[in-house]
Amino acid sequence: MADETISWEPATCRHCEGAGCTYCNKTGTVLVRAPKKICPACDGDGCIYCGFTGWERPKGKYE
Numbered sequence: 001m002a003d004e005t006i007s008w009e010p011a012t013c014r015h016c017e018g019a020g021c022t023y024c025n026k027t028g029t030v031l032v033r034a035p036k037k038i039c040p041a042c043d044g045d046g047c048i049y050c051g052f053t054g055w056e057r058p059k060g061k062y063e
């Protein structure tokens with residue numbers, strides 16, 4: 001795809017606050033689309049749209 005280069009930046013997983021959980025692969029950090037934004041659907045609490053990371057557009061299995 002001749003898409004613009006997507007940049008990602010690390011963000012502390014809001015589900016575990018960086019402690020490491022299954023949603024961040026136990027790293028405590030997730031890659032999210034830059035500039036990182038809190039998930040508007042859950043306001044950072046974690047929902048299916050943000051993969052329970054609390055961030056909008058986390059890089060996941062779909063990327």
Ligand SMILES: [Zn+2]
Pocket residue numbers: 013014015016017018019020021022023024025026028029
């Ligand atoms: Zn986590």
Ligand SMILES: [Zn+2]
Pocket residue numbers: 039040041042043044045046047048049050051052054055
């Ligand atoms: Zn969310």
